[in-house]
Amino acid sequence: MPRSDQVENGPRGLYVHVPFCDGKCPYCAFYSTLYSPDRAARFLDALERELKSAPAFEAETVYIGGGTPTVLSERELAWLCGLVRGRVCTERVQEWTCEANPGAWNLARLAVLAEAGVTRISLGAQSFDEVVLRTLGRRHTVSDIRTAVADIRAAGFMNFGLDLIAGVPGVPRTTWHETLREAVALGAPHVSVYALTVEENARLPRDIARGTARAPCEQDQLSALALAEDTLGAAGYRRYEISNYAQPGFECRHNLACWHGERYLGFGPAAASHRGLDRWTNAPDLAAYCAALAAGKTPPRETERLTPALKRSEQIIFGLRTAEGVVMRPDERVPLRRLARLREDGLVADEAGRWFLTARGRRLADYVAVELLD
Ligand code: SF4
Structure with missing residues (x-):
């Protein structure tokens, strides 16, 4: 244990x-x-x-x-x-x-x-x-x-x-x-x-x-x-x-x-993991996965280290897609400026510091995501 x-x-x-x-x-x-x-x-x-x-x-x-x-x-x-x-x-x-x-x-x-x-x-x-x-x-x-x-x-x-x-x-x-x-x-x-x-x-x-x-x-x-x-x-x-x-x-x-950007560990071919700023995904290849582990090695995988800004952008994008929305801190000036622009287009709304997609925003969620990516 x-x-x-x-x-x-x-x-x-x-x-x-x-x-x-x-x-x-x-x-x-x-x-x-x-x-x-x-x-x-x-x-x-x-x-x-x-x-x-x-x-x-x-x-x-x-x-x-x-x-x-x-x-x-x-x-x-x-x-x-x-x-x-x-x-x-x-x-x-x-x-x-x-x-x-x-x-x-x-x-x-x-x-x-x-x-x-x-x-x-x-x-x-x-x-x-x-x-x-x-x-x-x-x-x-x-x-x-x-x-x-x-x-x-x-x-x-x-x-x-x-x-x-x-x-x-x-x-x-x-x-x-x-x-x-x-x-x-x-x-x-x-x-x-x-x-x-x-x-x-x-x-x-x-x-x-x-x-x-x-x-x-x-x-x-x-x-x-x-x-x-x-x-x-x-x-x-x-x-x-x-x-x-x-x-x-x-x-x-x-x-x-x-x-909500919480950490998780994934196992098996093609499984993704996310911990802190690190993200890694096992290769989608069963034979390579089995061979590496049988030889006592880590399975082949792609690893990525996110910048804090990119991690936060992703959290905002995924959070907006939930009914709870995402709470923004007043000092998050760059994403708040982007959200304000999207609000002008009727794609997002905010209430007491919490932001979420409008009905129109839900239809255009991919566009919203692109606009918010760091
Ligand atoms: S092939 Fe079909 S059944 Fe298999 S994971 Fe894809 S959608 Fe599901």
Whole structure:
């Protein structure tokens, strides 16, 4: 266990990136590779070495993401959770999330997660329309989502979230509205709504160039996001971050801490870490990750040392995107001048020293970010 004098400076959050999926969605730029038992065993062995070699810390939140962590077998999930439990003080952990995809699990795997201390499931539902799911290249059906939610409840998880994708080209407004209504009807305490984006590292831009997929339309996306805000707001959800809605008390603490610039440590290929002014990201390469750790070395990674001004700009940008906003000190003259300019354009507002995005600012959040970057 970490020494008590080291704990004070330790990260708040622990993140593990599980780099496996049962296929590749064309819009996805996250690092993942196809699951196989052999790869999983090598990954877990390397992960154990990386976790053991990290500086001492006590996490308050744990997030297992990916990839699709629940493609791991029960035995592998138990191994993974055992590694995490060996590295955290479980009494201090306030929230432990695991991402999952409908269809890529069974009740026994959920039972393993519950038994290990996982408190929250984040489910990649994406849509409640079969045609949209196929367009997105998803490998699950609407019925898989309903079964997954029933399983989550049966395993005793009260805290779970559904991820949805807005602005898929060609989707009628009524279809999107129905997806939002289904998410509400299923009683998900948390809903994340992301606009479909064309990421450089994904297959989608090539499909669009070949003419086998359509590019998203910005206007349609804005209208889909506005419908999400209206529908979820009317159902009692609070938009506590630009893409995240929660019933009271079900906000994701791990993500909130990251958005507020708190420290976190990430493990696994492609996992990012942030501590003080230092930021580092493991290379998105499972083979290189396993080889380095097997040889007793640090996995290949990119490291970056932020200037205090850049770190503060990022904190302001992410803070503005949350409902709480960001508190500015009166002596922060440069960012305050920039914020005042954005206020003139109706993009941000302030109240008693706290700044946040306006409705117009939420639509133009990327522009606001560029204007604020140091
Ligand atoms: S979107 Fe999720 S399920 Fe699809 S490839 Fe990416 S990580 Fe895997």
